[in-house]
Amino acid sequence: MVLRAMERRAKQRVMPVRAAAETEIALRDVTVRYKLAGGGSKTVLHRLNVEIRAGEFVAVLGETGCGKSTLLRMVLGQEFPNEGAVVVDGKPVRRIDARCGYVPQKYALFPDRSVMQNVLYGPENAFCGWMGRARPRFWRFRRELRAEATQMLLRMGLKSGDFSKYPGQLSGGMQQRVAIAQALMMRPPVLLMDEAFSALDPSTRASLQQQLKDAWQETKPTVLFVTHNTSEALLLATRVLVLRPHAEGETESNVLVDMQVPHTNEPLSVRRRTREFEQLHEHVKQLAFRESDGGTELVPTGLVQEMPRRGDAAE
Amino acid sequence: MSAMSGWLELADIQGRPKRMWTQSLSWVLFALGVAVYLQFSIARHRENPDDRVMPTGTQLMAGVHSAVMDQPEEDDPLADGASRWERVTHGMLWKDTVASGERFGISLLLLIPAILLGLHMAVFPLAESVFLRFFLFFDKIVALSLLPILFIVFGIDQWSKIMLMVIGVGPTLVLDTYNLAKAVPREQVVKAFTLKSSNLDVAYRVVLKQILPQVINSVRLNLKPLALFLFAGEMIASTDGLAYRIALMRRHMGMDIILPYLLWVALLLFVLDGTLRLVNRRLNPWY
Structure with a gap:
């Protein structure tokens, strides 16, 4: 009886159907300060207010040290704000849990488990505890799960011969493919990716971007994607948040630009070659990284203003 | 050429x-x-x-034969019709190997909780705050200086020697496991929690599994210190054991027995080390 309930629960790993406008992630007046080694403190995020709706793909862009990864770690539950609140899936974040899937830049896979074991690890935990694995029902469930995992891995571009390999036997790109499959197998409402593709070569990166986009379109989790790469942010995201480093004495939020990106279904390789994309890319790059180049005033110009802004879209 | x-x-x-x-x-x-x-x-x-200091090859062979086939002086003699196998199993070398091996084996088993303690210290903040400082200090105590206390507490039998070995090597192994577990990337722990792991899952199925090959290597490196403490204990107070026999033979300048014993101990440790290496390779093919 208990096992049957657990099985039902495990099968309901599927993201619940939500209204499109439902807020999935909310950061309210979030301030984060770090103590410095020589005394004093540094404010990384200052009174940050961000709301991300269910099913959005949000890229966070900005210079090094502007608080992109800090933001992600707070949503994950790995760090907590000094002031303000972080809410995920309607509940405040108090610890790391399965509400968020996580794909870091490195060490994304358990090195002591094969590709298949890595992908099955989460759903097996969701099905039952360690002791429940002696029951035949678990092994039946595992067979079904294995079929699902095989489909997922094939979709992510792996070959069946790779399933029994250990992460150390795979290339960096393959490892990240498995890491995404591992996270998606849990069907989390939120998927957090911290510079997940930054260590990959351009061609692997491009193919992974396409696969991530396809996977997102299929299951529509809410994605928070931290990156340094402007074109990656614009290609993948439906919304881009540009953060800037907080300067002492400033009272406003770190969010420099919060804009909607025109979203199409055309392949990324085609999209990245269009003139509109190049213009948009150049403009956002200037917004995100100009301060370090010239330090001039950061005001969105015509092109970005033409994009539907978050406030505009709601009207 | x-x-x-x-x-x-x-x-x-x-x-x-x-x-x-x-x-x-x-x-x-x-x-x-x-x-x-x-x-x-x-x-x-x-x-x-x-x-008698450097026995010849012939003398050494006779010494090996005597160590394997002759009974220790302190034992009652075997009946005249005793088989070859009986003579071997009642021989000096066999008896001493079993006695020392028993102490060594029990000590190795008692080091398993030390490994688990190191793991828990690295993973659970409560265990870290309670134990870390204590072990950092305790590790600096010279184990041999505790020997008189161990003799008083545990007597001069088996357990004083076993405790000497455990106290001598245990804290090092605790701290080594602690450092290994601490070095597991934080991303792995975070990832495990996002995959619905419990605290014990993270400790045993994620962290311990990843550090196990290095922990086994650490045990391999500690085999010699372990044998060292065993020998110290046996040489000071014992009635059997490999080190006891070496100490006894030293009094008679019995180099023809001491040298084979010395090589036998080295061989045993070499085989044990190789076995652990093989087990490590079988248990952790990914490493």
Whole structure:
């Protein structure tokens, strides 16, 4: 009886159907300060207010040290704000849990488990505890799960011969493919990716971007994607948040630009070659990284203003 | 010409010497050691035929035979019709090996909780705050200085020696496991929690599984200190054991027994080390 309930629960790993406008992630007046080694403190995020709706793909862009990864770690539950609140899936974040899937830049896979074991690890935990694995029902469930995992891995571009390999036997790109499959197998409402593709070569990166986009379109989790790469942010995201480093004495939020990106279904390789994309890319790059180049005033110009802004879209 | 190129390959950092060359060379020092010993032994015996410090090959073989087949002096003699196997299992070497092996085995088993404690200290903040400072201090206590206390508390039998070994090596192993577990990337722990792991899942199925090969290597490196503490205990107060016999034979200048015993201990540790290495490779093929 208990096992049957657990099985039902495990099968309901599927993201619940939500209204499109439902807020999935909310950061309210979030301030984060770090103590410095020589005394004093540094404010990384200052009174940050961000709301991300269910099913959005949000890229966070900005210079090094502007608080992109800090933001992600707070949503994950790995760090907590000094002031303000972080809410995920309607509940405040108090610890790391399965509400968020996580794909870091490195060490994304358990090195002591094969590709298949890595992908099955989460759903097996969701099905039952360690002791429940002696029951035949678990092994039946595992067979079904294995079929699902095989489909997922094939979709992510792996070959069946790779399933029994250990992460150390795979290339960096393959490892990240498995890491995404591992996270998606849990069907989390939120998927957090911290510079997940930054260590990959351009061609692997491009193919992974396409696969991530396809996977997102299929299951529509809410994605928070931290990156340094402007074109990656614009290609993948439906919304881009540009953060800037907080300067002492400033009272406003770190969010420099919060804009909607025109979203199409055309392949990324085609999209990245269009003139509109190049213009948009150049403009956002200037917004995100100009301060370090010239330090001039950061005001969105015509092109970005033409994009539907978050406030505009709601009207 | 071929031999010449073989030597050149060996002397070159980028060289790829043939397996035959490397295998042969790995035995050179053994052969050299035996040759030098025999040379000196023969020279000493030429000067003094009764020399007991460096027994000849024949004397050593007789010593091995005596260690394997002869009973210890302190035991009751076997019946005249005793079989060869009975003589071996009642022989000095067998009896001492079993006695020391028992102590060594129990100590190794008692080191498992030390490993788990180190793991818990690295993973659970409560265990870290309670134990870390204590073990950092306790590790600096010279274990041999505790021997009188151990004799008083545990008596001069088995347990004082076992505790000496555990106290001597345990804290090092605790701290080593702690450091290994702490070095597991934080991303792995975070990832495990996002995959619905419990605290114990993270500790045992994620962290311990990842550090296990290094922990086994750490145990391998600690085999010699463990044997050292065993020998110290047995030499000071014991009625059997390999070190007891060596100490006993030293009084009689019985080098023909001491040398085989010494090589036997080294061989046992070598085999144990190799077994652990093999187990490690089988248990952790990914490492």
